[in-house]
Amino acid sequence: MKEYSTLSKTDITRRTYHCDLVRGGFEGLLATGSQTFCLFIAIRYFHADENLKSLIAAAPFMGMFLSIILVHYAEGTGLRKSSWGAMPSVLTGVFVFFAAWTTSAEWFALFVVIGYICRSALLPFITDIYGDNYPADLRGHYFSRSLILTVGISAAFGYAGSFLLEINIEYFTWLFTLLGFCAFAKAGAIYCMPSKIMEENSHRNPLGNFKYIFQDRSFGYVLLTWFIMGFANLWTIPLRVDYVTSAEYGIEGSAIFVALIITIIPDTMRLLFIPFWARLFDRMNFVALRILLNLLFAIGVATFFISKNPWIIGAGSAMIGMAFAGGSIAWNLWVTKYAPPGKTAAYMSVHVSLTGIRGTIGPVIGYWAASQIGLLNVGLLSAAMMVVASLMLIPEIKHGKRKPSVK
Numbered sequence: 434m435k436e437y438s439t440l441s442k443t444d445i446t447r448r449t450y451h452c453d454l455v456r457g458g459f460e461g462l463l464a465t466g467s468q469t470f471c472l473f474i475a476i477r478y479f480h481a482d483e484n485l486k487s488l489i490a491a492a493p494f495m496g497m498f499l500s501i502i503l504v505h506y507a508e509g510t511g512l513r514k515s516s517w518g519a520m521p522s523v524l525t526g527v528f529v530f531f532a533a534w535t536t537s538a539e540w541f542a543l544f545v546v547i548g549y550i551c552r553s554a555l556l557p558f559i560t561d562i563y564g565d566n567y568p569a570d571l572r573g574h575y576f577s578r579s580l581i582l583t584v585g586i587s588a589a590f591g592y593a594g595s596f597l598l599e600i601n602i603e604y605f606t607w608l609f610t611l612l613g614f615c616a617f618a619k620a621g622a623i624y625c626m627p628s629k630i631m632e633e634n635s636h637r638n639p640l641g642n643f644k645y646i647f648q649d650r651s652f653g654y655v656l657l658t659w660f661i662m663g664f665a666n667l668w669t670i671p672l673r674v675d676y677v678t679s680a681e682y683g684i685e686g687s688a689i690f691v692a693l694i695i696t697i698i699p700d701t702m703r704l705l706f707i708p709f710w711a712r713l714f715d716r717m718n719f720v721a722l723r724i725l726l727n728l729l730f731a732i733g734v735a736t737f738f739i740s741k742n743p744w745i746i747g748a749g750s751a752m753i754g755m756a757f758a759g760g761s762i763a764w765n766l767w768v769t770k771y772a773p774p775g776k777t778a779a780y781m782s783v784h785v786s787l788t789g790i791r792g793t794i795g796p797v798i799g800y801w802a803a804s805q806i807g808l809l810n811v812g813l814l815s816a817a818m819m820v821v822a823s824l825m826l827i828p829e830i831k832h833g834k835r836k837p838s839v840k
Contacts, residue, residue, distance in 0.1 A: 461586030494792020699754025
């Protein structure tokens with residue numbers, strides 16, 4: 434494999450870290466658009482139907498699924514990993530600009546969906562760069578710094594953006610124009626990261642990386658439990674927005690209240706707890722850490738839907754935020770503990786793609802389940818599934834200290 438830089442290992446780590454701080458800052462604004470403002474505008478301004486709301490909620494996850502195909506065709510092209518990571522973000526900027534100035538629910542949904550598909554498709558390339566450029570025992574430490582910036586900016590922008598929409602909801606055009614610029618800036622930060630050339634692939638099938646689920650049984654089993662837990666979590670995400678936004682559930686919160694519950698409270702808790710979980714990720718048995726996070730998610734989700742009392746909903750949101758603080762680190766970096774040398778992007782593409790599958794079908798099934806059994810029962814069922822996933826992981830604890838891949 435060709436060396437990707439004449440810099441020393443220390444300089445490579447330092448430059449990657451500085452570029453990732455910039456990426457993390459702009460990602461904070463884009464994340465708020467995905468988590469809160471896209472659905473809020475679709476519901477309140479465009480009065481979107483259930484199908485459009487489901488598509489918007491599923492967009493980031495459709496991008497995750499398609500990432501496995503993108504990684505396949507990126508391998509062996511002779512381009513740097515950072516180039517492949519930057520290109521989808523440029524497309525995100527273009528389509529978010531289009532969404533900012535459209536006048537119909539259908540076109541708004543189309544542009545948002547394409548834009549946020551592209552935003553998620555780049556994830557395996559970023560994790561691969563982390564695996565190459567960060568020391569194995571400090572990946573959680575370095576990644577947590579950019580994640581803190583992402584979450585902090587997300588929380589602040591959640592408040593500022595909701596305040597702007599409270600003044601006049603038509604100001605969403607300027608809000609999404611800003612998000613388009615952020616996507617371009619994020620692309621520039623990724624492009625400037627030192628990175629290697631994409632490795633050659635060993636198969637012709639675009640979905641061929643799924644073979645690692647069966648070839649590496651420990652990796653595949655963890656993915657199975659993660660699929661159960663992740664599905665239980667992801668199908669509730671758009672329902673949480675709907676729960677505090679729609680008149681149907683009797684809350685019908687203001688823009689500020691919705692942003693407080695959906696973005697500001699959980700992101701503030703993430704901000705506070707990211708350093709704690711980063712230290713545990715670098716030092717603790719990974720499977721035991723995953724079990725702990727699953728149980729915290731279960732408590733938070735059940736609490737969120739158990740009452741219409743704003744304080745109880747806020748408490749559930751806070752616990753979800755605490756869990757997401759560790760979950761974000763584990764989700765982004767855990768394959769670096771499992772993947773053999775040169776296979777981080779391939780392993781990550783499988784993990785991201787499976788997340789995309791459950792995230793794509795989750796909102797659709799979630800809205801259907803809520804109409805059949807009610808939001809409270811959906812929340813309790815989700816918590817039960819998370820507990821089951823945790824119990825399934827107990828036999829895997831003995832494999833939780835697999836050594837990180839060294840490249």
